[in-house]
Amino acid sequence: MDPPRTITPRERGSIRLATYQLAAPKARASVVILTLGLAALEDDRQWMAGMEPDRPWSNVSIHDQTMTKMIIRNCSKQIVLGDSISVADTAAERRTGLLRHTGLAQGEGLWIVPCEAIHTFRMKFPIDVIFIDRKKRVTKIVPNMKRSRLAMSWRARSVIELAAGAAQETGTEIGDQLEMEKLDA
Numbered sequence: 001m002d003p004p005r006t007i008t009p010r011e012r013g014s015i016r017l018a019t020y021q022l023a024a025p026k027a028r029a030s031v032v033i034l035t036l037g038l039a040a041l042e043d044d045r046q047w048m049a050g051m052e053p054d055r056p057w058s059n060v061s062i063h064d065q066t067m068t069k070m071i072i073r074n075c076s077k078q079i080v081l082g083d084s085i086s087v088a089d090t091a092a093e094r095r096t097g098l099l100r101h102t103g104l105a106q107g108e109g110l111w112i113v114p115c116e117a118i119h120t121f122r123m124k125f126p127i128d129v130i131f132i133d134r135k136k137r138v139t140k141i142v143p144n145m146k147r148s149r150l151a152m153s154w155r156a157r158s159v160i161e162l163a164a165g166a167a168q169e170t171g172t173e174i175g176d177q178l179e180m181e182k183l184d185a
Contacts, residue, residue: 067093069183070111072160076176081130082109082162084183089113097161098123104163111180115159117152120145126164131156136178141167 068087073080084107088094094112098104103125112118118129129142131153140153144164160178 071181071183072109072111073179073181074170074172074176075179076173077171079170080107081160081166081170081172081178083107085109085111085160087111087113098127101125104161106163106166109160109162109166111158111160113158116154116156117150118159118161119151120147120149123147128162128164128167130160130162130167130172131158132160132178133157136180138172138174138176138178141172141174143167 068089070085070087071080071083072085084105086109088097088110094115097112097118098110099122101124104127116131120127124147126144126146129140129145129151130138131140131142131151133139133155134157139155140151142151145151
């Protein structure tokens with residue numbers, strides 16, 4: 001029996017493809033294994049930590065063991081959107097999102113980065129969704145998004161989920177400039 005050997009490894013964007021030829025006593029099978037490219041994940045972490053000068057969220061550190069808390073301000077309207085916004089910057093945190101929450105208090109929310117689309121399947125409460133681009137400008141707002149819905153914006157780099165009505169209360173509109181500040185632990 002031949003040991004497994006790599007036939008065609010190659011990398012495309014953030015997905016690494018590797019084809020293996022498996023030898024069995026009576027049959028041969030090719031298996032394509034897709035694994036998330038660690039280089040792309042590390043690039044996002046460096047981008048968020050501000051290791052490159054053109055990366056906009058230079059004050060965000062993702063190396064904390066607990067979820068990072070932020071204050072998010074609308075600079076265009078001179079008002080605070082949330083003063084206790086959690087940051088979901090790992091795959092596990094982004095996947096879970098607000099699914100385990102039963103509601104959001106005033107000033108609470110979740111900043112999902114990177115993210116272009118979200119869903120509210122299995123959510124227990126409605127939320128306001130604010131999509132922002134790389135320069136932290138609002139590209140789309142979905143107010144009072146109810147359960148079992150999808151929302152996306154291809155121009156967005158990340159999403160802020162707030163309690164329902166928060167976007168309207170703060171007067172946030174498309175094109176507004178936002179600012180993120182990390183809370184000291």
